[in-house]
Amino acid sequence: MPELPEVETVRNGLALKLQGRRLVRVDQHRPDLRFPLPIDFAQRLTGRQVQSLDRRAKYILIRVEGGLVWMIHLGMSGSMVVKPGPAGRPAAHDHLVFHTDDGWVVTYNDTRRFGFMDLFDEAAMDSHPMLAGLGPEPLGNGFHADGLSGRLRGRAAPIKSMLLDQKVVAGLGNIYVCEALFRAGIDPTRSADSVAGADAERLVPIIRDVLSEAIAAGGSTLRDFVQSDGELGYFQHSFQVYGREGEGCGRCDCDPAATGGVKRITQSGRSTFFCPRYQH
DNA sequence: CACACAACCTGTCAGC
């Protein structure tokens, strides 16, 4: 499911219901997600007030009373859905259920269990292994052409793979990398090094635009992704290449029946969608 | 060090 826009959408929805509320009960239905949950996770969260919700890359970082940070990563299939209580029977893969003092119920569901959570002291944030070493936020001031070029220069790996690397830029995933490279007319198989310079300069604002538009649309809804309020994001209707193998790309006037349209290839084990006639 | 690939886990869909 979730790349930066989806995680931001979830953070927003959670903030509306959780900020300032106290967690009066936490039901934990299994000891682990992708990794073991911290010792006494549910017990340590119970009774604490939620202070603020932030996002870094694809992580949701929730400050709770007592100087703790509750970290959530949704993995591929995780969701946090908020509903008015009381809670019914947990559905399949409802691994954690959080109850607020004003009667809302937040359920973490994750079929594939690639997601994970942590709970640690605020002071340990900078050195947290999942957060240290992340690249700049693509929507922040720290993301700029000079910096991006610096990280791409000398790298032989394909630009597609480099942009998926969270150390290069934090928060992009398979969909938005494909879409950004398409909009920029950059062939995903080109070496990262060859994109440093003028192409990186064009790419930076395009990445910002794609992400901003997706956030404004409430993210993309694929398969079972739902926002925390149960609404559906609709940015998937704006995809120009992702998931559109064989269709016309809409930018070049090629006839998909004759040229094959959008192509799907595999790079570093992930599907890449692109138009070989429009992207060079 | 840089890069490719398998693994983690479950579900769905296409093809036979």
Added chain:
DNA sequence: TGCTGACAGGTTGTGT
């Protein structure tokens, strides 16, 4: 209907 294989939005760890 049922089986098999491919594939799915991410990240980590291993191997070359």
